[in-house]
Amino acid sequence: MASLSLDKVSKIYGPRRQAGVLAVRDLTMRIDDGEIVGLLGSSGCGKTSTLRMIAGFESVTQGEIRIGDRRLNDLPPAQRGVAMAFEGYALYPPLRIEDNIAFGLLRARMPKAEVARKVADVARLLEIENILGSYPSTLSGGQQQRVSLARALVRGADLHLLDEPMSQLEPQLRAILRARIKDYLIEHKMTTVFVTHDQTEAIALADRIAIMEAGELQQLASPEDLKEKPANLFVASFVGEPPMNLFPAEVDSNNAIQVINRADEKAFSIDLDGAGDAAAQILHPGRKIHLGIRPHRIRVGPVGVNDGANAVARGMLLSNQWLGDQSHLGINVGGCFMIAVSDRDVALRTDEAVDVSLPFGALHVFDRDDERALLHGMSPAEA
Amino acid sequence: MAYFEIDRLSKSFGKSKVIDNLSLSVRQGESVVVFGPSGCGKTVLLRLISGVLRADAGDIRIDGESIAHLGPDHRDVAMAFQNFALYPHMTAFENIASPLRARKLAEAEISRRVHELAELLRIDHVLGHTPRELSNGQKQRTSLARSLAAPPAVLLLDDPLRNVDAKIRYEMRLELPRVLREYRSTVFYVTQDYKEAMALGNRVGVLYDGTFQQVDTPAGIYGRPESIRIARLFGDPPVNLLPARPELSGDGRAKLRIGGSDLVGPPSLESLVGRDLLVGIRPEDIEVLTEPAEGAIAVELDALTPLNVRAVMLLRDGQGTEILASCPEDDRPPLSRGRRQVWARLDLGRALFFDRATEMRIH
Amino acid sequence: MIVKAVRAVLLALVALFFLFPIFWVLLMSVMTNQDILRSPPSLIFEPTLENYVALISGQLDTSVGTLEVAYMRNLMNSLILGVGSVLLSLLLGVPAAYAFARFRFRLGENIAFTLLSFRFAPPLLVLLPLLFYFQQLGLYDTYFGLIWVYQLITLPLILWIVRGYFEDISEDIEHAYRLDGHSWLATFLRIAIPLARPGIAAAALLAFIFAWNNFIFALILGSSDVQPVTVGALAFITASGINYGQIAAALVLSVVPTLILALFAQRYLVEGLSLGAVKG
Structure with missing residues (x-):
């Protein structure tokens, strides 16, 4: 068990000294002992290259990777003290599931009885006890993935790397396995880095999430902070299901934010009276911004009901969808399509006018030019 | 038509x-x-x-x-x-x-x-x-x-x-x-x-x-x-299925033994006394409390996942049975790492009762 | 640096190995017979165009007199036979390939394989009976007869390559077009054929080259009136000796059309073959 640090790590594919493909640029992060960190991003963002560099399957073009005080750059994968679960499972076909999981432990000369106990433990955790005697080729994708996970978790290495660890899990098992795995990682104080494109998976498992895009780290923060304090427009548009409503806007001379719709017309405005000093300083008249509104902070009600929110906009309810434990609403506000989410069934009819309450706490402001966050809920974003 | x-x-x-x-x-x-x-x-x-x-x-x-x-x-x-x-x-x-x-x-x-x-x-x-x-x-x-x-x-x-x-x-x-x-x-x-x-x-x-x-x-x-x-x-996290057999208690009401406690069921349960059931309770019908309360069973909170609108919690009762609960994000218990003691109140009025053998819902 | 140099040398050697025969034929085509037959061979000689002149004028001077050769006619025949047989094969083969790709019918696989198996049989096996049939039917020494028999070469080729291509087109795209309200014929003409065009082009090109290079069918089943260049080159093996210079010149001329075609469509050819044939 140990901490992991990446110091200005870059990866460039292609011939040396020629303009190659930049997969990872100047990535610096420190992962504490026992911490669980998820690398989240869409395909081609550099997350898998990063994981493969840590594992030792890719060379590091620039920078340094260390576990504790050991420099990893030039060590072969086997000497790094790293366990990995592969996206393609990579199970050993001629070995039974039991032996697949035990392989690394037996090779490290652990006593047989202890191996058996550990295998049984992890098998119970991942619900693969009934297939321990089978061969990999007879298993479904979801089962193979659970075996591959088991093989990585059982190792007790310095560092555990999981590549898309739960992408194939059966939907009914997913919620409970995520929770169990997290519990297991915490209980065994396992330092873990995993890669995923599924933000639900990242949020469920990680202490902190590194959002990557175009080879660069956009933000490394706790799931809560990613939602409440996204560092820039990309993070804001990427995190959250459904993601944040984002509209171009401008501060006018009457101290109000004018939101602009697709047709370049004024859609609705938010009066900034009482928004505080920080907002007054940043939101000077004429400033061009992006306004972000978190769907689940919006409250939607019948026309005329003012629940004390700082701003209210009139809109038309286009759809109202009850999903069993939450409602999703689509509202046309002056030509802007706004998504709102509520944790209860909303008794409103579609194609009727509604009032949309926008408390200051729901608003995020980003600079239009460099797309960095300026305000979160009218408090200044940290630089 | x-x-x-x-x-x-x-x-x-x-x-x-x-x-x-x-x-x-x-x-x-x-x-x-x-x-x-x-x-x-x-x-x-x-x-x-x-x-x-x-x-x-x-x-x-x-x-x-x-x-x-x-x-x-x-x-x-x-x-x-x-x-x-x-x-x-x-x-x-x-x-x-x-x-x-x-x-x-x-x-x-x-x-x-x-x-x-x-x-x-x-x-x-x-x-x-x-x-x-x-x-x-x-x-x-x-x-x-x-x-x-x-x-x-x-x-x-x-x-x-x-x-x-x-x-x-x-x-x-x-x-x-x-x-x-x-x-x-x-x-x-x-x-x-x-x-x-x-x-x-x-x-x-x-x-x-x-x-x-x-x-x-x-x-x-x-x-x-x-x-x-x-x-x-239907449902993510999916419905919890808890094995139970309703019994009549002294006051003539049907009771279910879940998590080591006797819980009073809805009146409809009285006709099912003695049958082997799987009780289906949706995660959103379980209220998680940080203090003991009337009708709530003591459980261990193993993991808490703050999703977007709702937070999902993995609970474990005294027998080791796992129960998934979810609650609005604004009402969730504070985040912290590791296990802790909480109490869960199951809304049996909204529970689904399935026959354990046929796996069909009992109307 | 050293690695690079070694690689360059090795590549040059390989290129030399493959290009040498072509280079040598080119040289021979501008040499007189005496220069060619000199021993030891020498690279120093007086280049001459008389081989080409002889071919184009049709007058072949030999030691025993002037011979008439119909080489330009042969070239024309090659063109007629090649283009004719490819066109016929496309007309028959493309719809057939579509049928094999899209519809599962009884004996379908067997029929497709039978068509391919024509390529396995040595032509000599069928030539003699064919000759008798052709003479009886009046097909001997006609373009039509040769184009017909060339189908043995071109049809299976087009059928199998194009079939692979059709199979690669998502069925959903064709279903979508049908659901839009178009007939199956419209779907075939406006969706399937345009999407398989690279494959069809590659198959046609390859079939043309195979037809062009054929020798034995034309040798047996036609006279010099319909014979292509491959057979026409035989005329230079005369009673008074073999005219290597003219043979070489004939070769160069006969290669030119296919070479131009191949260079022009190289990209198509590689793409078409690797995409269609391998998967099919």
């Missing part, structure tokens, strides 16, 4: 019966969502309706007239495909215009209709592009526009949001009903995502083992699933 009827349809490939005596009637303008796990025969069903496959037995009728003997080009059925199936050598405009060209409309009329649809679906700025130059979201809208261009009697949508990213999926999920209302379409929508099924269906048909196992409104399926299998298909 049935407008679109599927009547005892069957189709086998070799020895395997993929569609087995399947019937359904749909009213005009209704959206029916076909929901089922992968490999349940959804695609075959769509192909039978569209006419690229012929059924072994049964009939399909639109407005009382059988279309089973007609080729795909004469059925007045349109379809949007999961992989979009755009014509790669034609522009978006020509793709959308294709059904209108088949009907030999005048050029001006074709252009008018294509532009009207493109505007509604917000792809008017990319009509001159070929599919290769479109983003996935634009491809999806183009494919939808094509299926609506010559308003069909029945519109088939084959998992159309499967291959677009999350943001567009949410937008389209909320926009689609409005577009469909505008075109008064009778819709047959296939999906593997229960949320999509609940969001878009006037009714939802749960398809597996070759036939509809239950057809009901979204709220009906969610609240009154016929079997354990259906109950588990």
Whole structure:
């Protein structure tokens, strides 16, 4: 068990000294002992290259990777003290599931009885006890993935790397396995880095999430902070299901934010009276911004009901969808399509006018030019 | 009044019966969502309706007239495909215009209709592009526009949001009903995502083992699933299933022993005394408390996952049984690492009771 | 640096190995017979165009007198036979390939394989009976007869390559077009054929080259009136000796059309073959 640090790590594919493909640029992060960190991003963002560099399957073009005080750059994968679960499972076909999981432990000369106990433990955790005697080729994708996970978790290495660890899990098992795995990682104080494109998976498992895009780290923060304090427009548009409503806007001379719709017309405005000093300083008249509104902070009600929110906009309810434990609403506000989410069934009819309450706490402001966050809920974003 | 009827349809490939005596009637303008796990025969069903496959037995009728003997080009059925199936050598405009060209409309009329649809679906700025130059979201809208261009009697949508990213999926999920209302379409929508099924269906048909196992409104399926299998298909996190046998207590009320405590059940439980049940409790019907309270059982909180609107909690009772609970994000207990003691209050009034042997819900 | 140099040398050697025969034929075509037959061979000689002149004028001077050769006619024949047989094969083969790709019918696989198996049989096996039939039917020494028999070469080729291409087109795209209200014929003409065009072009090109290079069918089943260049080159083996210079010149001329075609469509050819044939 140990901490992991990446110091200005870059990866460039292609011939040396020629303009190659930049997969990872100047990535610096420190992962504490026992911490669980998820690398989240869409395909081609550099997350898998990063994981493969840590594992030792890719060379590091620039920078340094260390576990504790050991420099990893030039060590072969086997000497790094790293366990990995592969996206393609990579199970050993001629070995039974039991032996697949035990392989690394037996090779490290652990006593047989202890191996058996550990295998049984992890098998119970991942619900693969009934297939321990089978061969990999007879298993479904979801089962193979659970075996591959088991093989990585059982190792007790310095560092555990999981590549898309739960992408194939059966939907009914997913919620409970995520929770169990997290519990297991915490209980065994396992330092873990995993890669995923599924933000639900990242949020469920990680202490902190590194959002990557175009080879660069956009933000490394706790799931809560990613939602409440996204560092820039990309993070804001990427995190959250459904993601944040984002509209171009401008501060006018009457101290109000004018939101602009697709047709370049004024859609609705938010009066900034009482928004505080920080907002007054940043939101000077004429400033061009992006306004972000978190769907689940919006409250939607019948026309005329003012629940004390700082701003209210009139809109038309286009759809109202009850999903069993939450409602999703689509509202046309002056030509802007706004998504709102509520944790209860909303008794409103579609194609009727509604009032949309926008408390200051729901608003995020980003600079239009460099797309960095300026305000979160009218408090200044940290630089 | 049935407008679109599927009547005892069957189709086998070799020895395997993929569609087995399947019937359904749909009213005009209704959206029916076909929901089922992968490999349940959804695609075959769509192909039978569209006419690229012929059924072994049964009939399909639109407005009382059988279309089973007609080729795909004469059925007045349109379809949007999961992989979009755009014509790669034609522009978006020509793709959308294709059904209108088949009907030999005048050029001006074709252009008018294509532009009207493109505007509604917000792809008017990319009509001159070929599919290769479109983003996935634009491809999806183009494919939808094509299926609506010559308003069909029945519109088939084959998992159309499967291959677009999350943001567009949410937008389209909320926009689609409005577009469909505008075109008064009778819709047959296939999906593997229960949320999509609940969001878009006037009714939802749960398809597996070759036939509809239950057809009901979204709220009906969610609240009154016929079997354990259906109950588990709807809901994420899925419904908890706790084995229990109701017993009569001293005051004549039925009690359930869950998590080492006796919980008072609803009056309907009294008729089930002595039967082996699986009690289905949805995660949102469990309240998690940080203090002990009347009727709440002591449990260990093993993991807390703050999702977007709701937080999901993994609880473990004294016997080691795992229970999933969820609550609005604003009401969740504070985040902290590691296990701790909490109390859970189960809303048995909303519980589902299944027979343990047959796995069917007891009414 | 050293690695690079070694690689360059090795590549040059390989190129030399493959290009040498072509280079040598080119040289021979501008040499007189005496220069060619000199021993030891020498690279120092007086280049001459008389071989080409002889071919184009049709007058072949030999030691025993002037011979008439119909080489230009042969060239024309090659063109007629090649283009004719490819066109016929496309007409028959493309719809057939579509049928094999899209419809599962009884004996379908067997028929497709039978068509391919024509390529396995040595032509000599069928030539003699064919000759008798052709003479009886009046097909001997006609373009039509040769184009017909060339189908043994071109049809299976086009059928199998194009079939692979059709199979690669998503069925959904064709279904979508049918559902738009178009007939199956319209779907075939406006969706399937345009999308398979690179494959069809590659197959046609390859079939043309195979037809062009054929020797034995034309040798037996036609006279010099319809014979292509491959057979025409035989005329230079005369009673008074073999005219290597003219043979070489004939070779160069006969290679030119296919070479131009191949260079022009190289990209198509590679793409078409690797995409269609391998998967099919």
